[in-house]
Amino acid sequence: MKSIVITLVGNDKPGLIDSIAKAISNAQGNWLASSFAHMAGHFAGFAEIQIPEENEAALLATLENHPDLKITLSEGVSGQQAEMRKATIDIEANDRQGIVKELTHVLNTFNLNIMQFDSVCESAPNWGNLMFKATAEVDLPLDLDTQELQSALEDLSDDLMVDIKL
Known part of the structure; x- marks a missing residue:
């Protein structure tokens, strides 16, 4: 096969x-x-x-x-990969041009492989501005400090909220 x-x-x-x-x-x-x-x-x-x-x-x-x-x-490609753990990263912020580039750049800086990325822009309740929401499923090395990753993502802007679930 x-x-x-x-x-x-x-x-x-x-x-x-x-x-x-x-x-x-x-x-x-x-x-x-x-x-x-x-x-x-x-x-x-x-x-x-x-x-x-x-x-x-x-x-x-x-x-x-x-x-x-x-x-x-x-x-299909198969091969041996270093031992990883799965993580889901939920992100929410006011929408702006370039937000996906900024987020994926941070993930790349940590050498993370994005396994799935879903995003949407929705009208924010009560004030009508567009809210950007994304969920990224990534492979994390076992020794990666998730707090350091979360801080790097949150440092992108004051309104960005990040939740990392292992």
Whole structure:
């Protein structure tokens, strides 16, 4: 079995995931994990599957001809990684241009791998300004001082609130 990642994007409509799942099942593939989102009328996401190597070309041909999605396949990557612990970082602040760049730069400074990042801007209750909210799931080295990380993030601005859960 071969591990591959399917990346897809297109205009959203009902039945997109079903059509991909059918193609994978018909190629005797096993759906391992996925993440999909709807945003501004578009659908995007990726899925990790395992498939018999001899069926990969047929699956690729089927997916390349999908009428509604642009789809690419990439080989899965595996390897030995240093021992890590998972953390979820919740962030909230007044929205401003460049906030994601600032946050990800701090995480990169600590050499953290972002496993998942979700963000949204919402109208703040009572005063209507946009509030930026994000959740980052990261791999932390066992010896990383989370208080130092939290301080570095909070130092970005006076209105930024950070909560780190291990």
